[in-house]
Amino acid sequence: MTTAVAATRRVGYRRKTAPDDRKTRAMPERTEDTTARVPRTRTEDIRLQLADEIVRGELAPGTQLDEMGLATRFRVSRTPIREALRLLETSGLVELKPHRGCFVASLSAEKLEELFVAMAELEAVCAGLAAVNMTPDERKALEVLLDAMAEPMRAGDPQRYHELNERFHNAIYDGSHNGHLAGLTLATRIRLAPFRRAQFRTLGRLARSQEEHARIVDAILRGDRKGATDVMRAHIDTVRISFETYVHQR
Known part of the structure; x- marks a missing residue:
C-alpha cells in the first residue's frame, strides 16, 4: 500500500444510511471522471x-x-x-x-525567470492551503489523478501526461478554497504553460515529475501545510531547471 493510498484512507469517510430506511436502496453517487481524455479541437x-x-x-x-x-x-x-x-x-x-x-513576442530570460519565481510562490501557497482546506472527496480526486498519471509516465507520452498534469494542479488550486488566489495562479500558469509542457521532453523528466507529485499528494493528505508548501515550491523550481535543460540540449 502506497503512502498516498494509506493517507487517503485515513482522511476518508464512509457514507451512512438512515437506520429506518432499510427498504430504500441508496442511489450510487455520481462522480466526475477527472481523468477522461478530452478530444482536442x-x-x-x-x-x-x-x-x-x-x-x-x-x-x-x-x-x-x-x-x-x-x-x-x-x-x-x-x-x-x-x-x-x-x-x-x-x-x-x-x-x-x-x-x-x-x-x-520577445520574452527575455529575466522575464521568464520572474514568471517561474512567481509561479513557485503562488502554487506553494495553494498547496499549503489545500492541505488544510481540501474536503475528503477533493483529496480522493487528487489521488485518482496522481494514479492516472502513472500510465502516460510509463508509456513515455508527454502530451497525455501534460493534460493530466494541468488537471492535477487545477485540483490543488481549487482545493485551496481561495478563489482569488486560484485565479492569480491559473493566470500565471497560462503564461508559462508552453514552457512547462516543453520540459516534459527532457530525458527522465516524466518519472521524476511523478515522484514529485507523489510527495505533494502525501503532504496534502497528511494535512501538512508547511510540508505541502515546501515540496510544491521545490517542484516548480525543478520544472524551471528542467526547462532550462531542455533549451540547452537543443
Whole structure:
C-alpha cells in the first residue's frame, strides 16, 4: 500500500444510511471522471504546434505569423487560425498589433525567470492551503489523478501526461478554497504553460515529475501545510531547471 493510498484512507469517510430506511436502496453517487481524455479541437492542435515552435526557437521573436499562410499550411480556414493566435496572445507568446498583424513576442530570460519565481510562490501557497482546506472527496480526486498519471509516465507520452498534469494542479488550486488566489495562479500558469509542457521532453523528466507529485499528494493528505508548501515550491523550481535543460540540449 502506497503512502498516498494509506493517507487517503485515513482522511476518508464512509457514507451512512438512515437506520429506518432499510427498504430504500441508496442511489450510487455520481462522480466526475477527472481523468477522461478530452478530444482536442483543430484550434487547440494549431495552438500547441505553434507554441512548441516558438518555445523551441523555430519561430524567432519578431517573426510575423501570416493568417493566410498559416491557413494554407494547416489546411483550415482563417477562423481557427485567428482563434489559435488569440490564445497564443493570452499566454504572451505572440503580439497582435493593430493594422500590422501578429508577431512572435520577445520574452527575455529575466522575464521568464520572474514568471517561474512567481509561479513557485503562488502554487506553494495553494498547496499549503489545500492541505488544510481540501474536503475528503477533493483529496480522493487528487489521488485518482496522481494514479492516472502513472500510465502516460510509463508509456513515455508527454502530451497525455501534460493534460493530466494541468488537471492535477487545477485540483490543488481549487482545493485551496481561495478563489482569488486560484485565479492569480491559473493566470500565471497560462503564461508559462508552453514552457512547462516543453520540459516534459527532457530525458527522465516524466518519472521524476511523478515522484514529485507523489510527495505533494502525501503532504496534502497528511494535512501538512508547511510540508505541502515546501515540496510544491521545490517542484516548480525543478520544472524551471528542467526547462532550462531542455533549451540547452537543443
